[in-house]
Amino acid sequence: xxxxxxxxxxxxxxxxxxxxxxxxxxxxxxxxxxxxxxxxxxxxxxxxxxxxxxxxxxxxxxxxxxxxxxxxxxxxxxxxxxxxxxxxxxxxxxxxxxxxxxxxxxxxxx
Amino acid sequence: xxxxxxxxxxxxxxxxxxxxxxxxxxxxxxxxxxxxxxxxxxxxxxxxxxxxxxxxxxxxxxxxxxxxxxxxxxxxxxxxxxxxxxxxxxxxxxxxxxxxxxxxxxxxxxxx
Numbered sequence: 001x002x003x004x005x006x007x008x009x010x011x012x013x014x015x016x017x018x019x020x021x022x023x024x025x026x027x028x029x030x031x032x033x034x035x036x037x038x039x040x041x042x043x044x045x046x047x048x049x050x051x052x053x054x055x056x057x058x059x060x061x062x063x064x065x066x067x068x069x070x071x072x073x074x075x076x077x078x079x080x081x082x083x084x085x086x087x088x089x090x091x092x093x094x095x096x097x098x099x100x101x102x103x104x105x106x107x108x109x110x
Numbered sequence: 111x112x113x114x115x116x117x118x119x120x121x122x123x124x125x126x127x128x129x130x131x132x133x134x135x136x137x138x139x140x141x142x143x144x145x146x147x148x149x150x151x152x153x154x155x156x157x158x159x160x161x162x163x164x165x166x167x168x169x170x171x172x173x174x175x176x177x178x179x180x181x182x183x184x185x186x187x188x189x190x191x192x193x194x195x196x197x198x199x200x201x202x203x204x205x206x207x208x209x210x211x212x213x214x215x216x217x218x219x220x221x222x
Contacts, residue, residue, distance in 0.1 A: 043213040048210065088152055088153070097141075098211055100153040100154070100155075
């Protein structure tokens with residue numbers, strides 16, 4: 001089952017621009033995570049934000065969480081061509097298992 | 111974090127046959143999971159592999175189609191049975207530890 005939706009489904013930007021992806025989920029959570037997947041490759045963990053946190057930063061990444069709206073956003077600043085990938089949010093539904101969102105395909109043009 | 115060895119990395123199989131995918135972890139972990147990623151789609155959880163007991167399947171997945179073994183805390187297998195072209199996907203195992211989650215590199219299955 002899919003926990004929630006991500007939008008946009010696809011995003012194309014130029015290098016240097018910022019990319020924002022949104023994730024909505026359905027149930028209460030302990031934490032929300034963001035992953036990156038390059039085409040045909042494995043998942044890379046980007047960042048985890050706990051349900052009692054509202055914002056978190058890691059390098060060029062900024063994640064926000066609004067538990068009242070059951071939504072999160074991932075902002076990538078000053079994007080690079082190497083950021084081209086699919087991005088997924090994942091939530092734990094207050095359990096040990098991770099449920100993934102539908103994903104956003106990001107294309108960054110040089 | 112743990113290191114996962116998943117085998118095979120890819121396979122092409124005839125319809126009606128079965129394929130067993132192996133997931134070996136370099137340390138003991140309590141929680142192991144199996145996911146399916148259909149072409150162009152996100153990851154869908156198939157089941158939680160429980161050590162010493164039957165796996166817990168998610169809605170839409172059944173044991174007869176996806177039997178899972180978990181003989182110990184470092185190893186699990188997923189079998190895709192009686193395959194059809196619709197089973198062509200990437201299958202990934204995942205483990206949870208104190209560090210968070212680790213994913214295997216996946217098995218790319220093509221059914222012809």
